[in-house]
Amino acid sequence: MLRCKSWNSSLRVDLGSSVCYVPIPIPICSRLVREWLASLEHVLTALIEVESIECRGDHCRSHMKKVFCSLNVSVTKLSTGRLVNGLSCDGIDMVIKDLDLEPKIDAMMRDFLDPSRWKELSKEKSDITVLIVLDLSSRVADLKMSVMNSVRPSNSVVEKSLDSQLWHACAGGMVQMPLLNSKVFYFPQGHAEHAASGKVNFGDFPQIPPYVLCRVSAIKFMADPDTDEVYAKMGLVPLKDHNDFGSDDDGVLGYGQNKNRNVENQENPTSFAKTLTQSDANNGGGFSVPRYCAETIFPKLDYTADPPVQTILAKDVHGQIWKFRHIYRGTPRRHLLTTGWSNFVNNKKLVAGDSIVFLRADNGDLCVGVRRAKRGGNGVGGGYCGLIREDENNNKLSKDSKGKFTGESVIEAAKLAANGKPFEVFYYPRASTPEFCVKASSVKAAMRIQWCAGMRFKMAFETEDSSQISWFMGTVSSVHASDQARWSNSPWRLLQVTWDEPDLLQNVKRVNPWLVEMVSNMSAVHISPFSPPRKKLRVPQPPDFSPISSLIANNNIPASIQGARHNSSHFGLNNNHHPEFDKIQNLPYGMLNNDPLSRVPSKTLEPSKKINEKEKDSCLLTMGNSNKNPSLKKNEDNEKDKRKPVFMLFGQPILTKQQLSESWSGDGSVVLQNGPVETSSDEAGPCSSEQKSEFGLETSHCKVLTES
């Protein structure tokens, strides 16, 4: 038994030490071994206790790197719950041994290579030990890479839903994922932007509606095995009637939009994000830990030691455990991660500008996540993001051939949605497109607002380093469907806006109503509390639309039929209701109203009122910021129904006759039918959905707020 003090820089092992994530170098020819590793998926990304190290060969110095060394290890803690397909073995302590990867592996290893054998072994919870024979040749780096590729399971195999807290921490503070069984509106347009850069031709599918109310039947929080990019897979079931909605916890209007926003660092103090500095990302250096992070997230350090030092173990999104040396030293004293950090940076391919997230999970585990800065583009500029997404997609396709990112996949999902059939979507929160599955209550609340040109609003954006959220002020310049030809009644990107700081938000020309909050002009100064105004932003990157105002001039709506009561004429835009409503009942298939709740009486549409400055001030929305008020925040989760009855939708919505007579609309073309329809039966279409009816319930939000 010969002790090798140091044999490989990536694999520094001493007897009795415990090592994390041993990337096992495999001899080139051992195809079988690689396949075996792949079949085991994550089993090797485990905490490994080194029992003995043996060096074979005649000499251990000059040819040490060619000697086959035997590393006898105990896998003391499996860091991931999966051994083989479908088998969960979380928490199994296991030891693997007597596995010889030498060239003559074939005969003696076939037994071990059989995944079913592994499955059985783990069922019995018997201890197994692996004698891992490492080829410490000069090609270790190469081999390590190829093995890591092999070990890393493809997306199609691993669908484990990872820790929701870590997922959200990586996703960033802007992301709001709907709850399981909650209602969302699915927007095919948004899906197309997200998954196919908007380059989806819906023209051949006239039955696809602009939005479909769905129940979230499943949601899996996942992460790309190569890039660690978090994404979610959502199962959606189009809703035919409200009986599907037993577990809906989404009955309160008006709160959804910003309820969980800004949770990071405030409502969820157990996580901390830091953007890597040059020194952090520099290969030779360590990681400078902000004091707040070290004191609130990391395990308590024994400051009586000199120097105070400890080992940090942090789990990443894949369940891999990373080991860091945490030391408190220097003058003045500061917290640093030294040993292990460089390895992490290299493995995750981090560069300055990327962010790292430390999170203390509810079970006490320390987790580490990664948020990559947008490469090759300075935040706001470029309009690249869609393209980059598609490129990644193409690579992905060749790997798992799932087709998540093609126009076809969007069409397929949208067709299923239109037909009332369950479907699946993938959502990448780090992509710079707005969420296309939006909490129904948020949409409803937003659409209940009488949007009109001239309105002042604020909208939240992530700063480029993803560490902060900034609010930007803007003015609604126009209200009309973003694609009037195809989706004339779609609220998607309904608002055309101008920004108070247009240079920073050049590419953000149209926004979704549920992403903005109306504000008074006077509050502009103090709504951006923690961000210097010029900080670079991460904003949704809409594909460049051609100017839509020109389309308006050429659309089918005669100018003569436009009313004038609340004419926002100073923008030259028309946001009035359409007086000849019946003439444009060209609602797409599946949009007919068969929801008893929404059978509001037919009435003559009353044009919305022009909102003057005074009214706007009185309409200032504070609900999105309500969680900044500690006294309110405490009770709102449990008592929001009672506390804000004015926003209730289900139960007894408070609706005045006046409110019922109003409807939201954009310009003339964006008018939703909200009169009673000779109700088609359920057989009229598999998805005679209630989207319109939901919007039909809208009230003037300003008015309600005034009442309360």
Added chain:
Amino acid sequence: MLRCKSWNSSLRVDLGSSVCYVPIPIPICSRLVREWLASLEHVLTALIEVESIECRGDHCRSHMKKVFCSLNVSVTKLSTGRLVNGLSCDGIDMVIKDLDLEPKIDAMMRDFLDPSRWKELSKEKSDITVLIVLDLSSRVADLKMSVMNSVRPSNSVVEKSLDSQLWHACAGGMVQMPLLNSKVFYFPQGHAEHAASGKVNFGDFPQIPPYVLCRVSAIKFMADPDTDEVYAKMGLVPLKDHNDFGSDDDGVLGYGQNKNRNVENQENPTSFAKTLTQSDANNGGGFSVPRYCAETIFPKLDYTADPPVQTILAKDVHGQIWKFRHIYRGTPRRHLLTTGWSNFVNNKKLVAGDSIVFLRADNGDLCVGVRRAKRGGNGVGGGYCGLIREDENNNKLSKDSKGKFTGESVIEAAKLAANGKPFEVFYYPRASTPEFCVKASSVKAAMRIQWCAGMRFKMAFETEDSSQISWFMGTVSSVHASDQARWSNSPWRLLQVTWDEPDLLQNVKRVNPWLVEMVSNMSAVHISPFSPPRKKLRVPQPPDFSPISSLIANNNIPASIQGARHNSSHFGLNNNHHPEFDKIQNLPYGMLNNDPLSRVPSKTLEPSKKINEKEKDSCLLTMGNSNKNPSLKKNEDNEKDKRKPVFMLFGQPILTKQQLSESWSGDGSVVLQNGPVETSSDEAGPCSSEQKSEFGLETSHCKVLTES
């Protein structure tokens, strides 16, 4: 202009120095760059003259590795002839500059990225200069690998025929490639062994004959871009009549088999092969150059210098140029390759036991090739090789999806051959299966021999390190088709043999007649002149055939019809002619005789005579060794027709009536029809080939030799 003395171990560049093969690390996100590199194919694997080095960034020490450095280079000599598809630009000096690979490459590089632009530029032979921006981050190794993969063209793209001399040097001394336009016999059985481990089911294709006479219409010497393994792509045109044979230079029988064997180191003294020692392959060390190699292959060293040192530039099979420091030092003095050697070893992934070939080409270029030792098997043992071949094949398939190594590809080729249509085959000389396209004259000469059990022979094998060739003695134990059920008339692996040293050649149980030379028992001692007898061998690895003797007992031939004149009864095997010849004329499609030259008269088959020991001695073949006789060798190329008229096939074959009445045969089932056939016209089948007719001309070789 800041000088970076050393910035990266794989890229050590000083001003004014010339570097070879700069693997360019590319920032991760630069997909466009990678595509561009791929489109340029080999352009970057060139001799590069460093003009200037610039380091940008605030500091050049601690963050040097993150700083983008600009390397201003001149590509002084393009090492490969291809820039873009179809464009040959050998010898173009070109300089590339002003190419910025920074993140914002897209806009400014699109022009450069256009392959057609490069095509034009190279047409004009204008000087271009590239400012190559290198991301010297810690991920250089990773990136280098990915870029190398990108740069390396796939097989499907590059079909450049590489230097024949280097190809043959890498292929080894055993390999005999047919000449362009020469005649070969194509053996589907051999093809199946070579390309699909023999696991090809020909059962559904009864029209496929066991051999097809072909003209070699094309031959390309190629090398695997990943492994450097040499292989050849051959175009074959089945021959319908001898008029196709205008340029046939293969008219002399009896010489072909060993004419070009042992050329390396003897007839071709400008190449030298050495098997790498541990020290050679060891990462820390250099390469110990044998004196002979240094003095005969390498450029002349100036021994007056102290120490004598020079730079060696050697081109590999891909045309890449490798640079080595050649020094003559130490006590006692010896030749060493130092700087550059380690890089070569790592890049080629060489290990001890692999061989390296240095060759001085006719044009004076120094070339370097690689011959890998068989991994994972000790030479003779295992029977792996076929399997390994197939595994490599599967990998290959996923890469170029060419299907060179499937049973289907063999079936396809064999069907085309059977139908007289041109086809293509790939031959990997380092695979351990016999050549399946064999010089026609060799086959004819071999089949003219009256093979019979008990005959003594020798056969050449390569030693495991590929450096030498050893001759092994054996005895023919049985003569019958290797697969009597399907290929009853195939000469492929006709001879079942026993070896004088059976332990070394356990898996070689059946051999092709044209690969062996008959010898007398007495010459056994001195025919293995330059190899210790126990040196490990590299031998063809036939798939394990089940014992064929049992098949014989169950075949369709009644025992009663077997003659007994030359009964080699001491082996219990029957090598007599079939007296009821007409009953087994079940020749496969395409085997009918329509060759006027071969329309030998029908006659009663005379059973072959038993060869007693005395006769065998008199039959000793010396033709195969004739080139060892300097006086003979000098003239044989030009005058072989005249010098050995007894072996002529075309022209005026010397055939006595007795000779014509004889035919070669193995056991009863391996009888070729050589009587006149009611000749089918050409329409009888596209490939009514003359294979049988060729063999129909056979004479008793023993007899002919006795006459001369």
Added chain:
DNA sequence: CTGTGGGCACCAGGCCGACAA
């Protein structure tokens, strides 16, 4: 003549405090 091993120098990686923002 050449294979092998130890000596040794160089350098990239990595940990440190100093210093300043």
Added chain:
DNA sequence: TTGTCGGCCTGGTGCCCACAG
């Protein structure tokens, strides 16, 4: 409080000779 830098130590790489087969 923490980002950046130079100092400095260390281990790995690679060139050298000695020695021996």
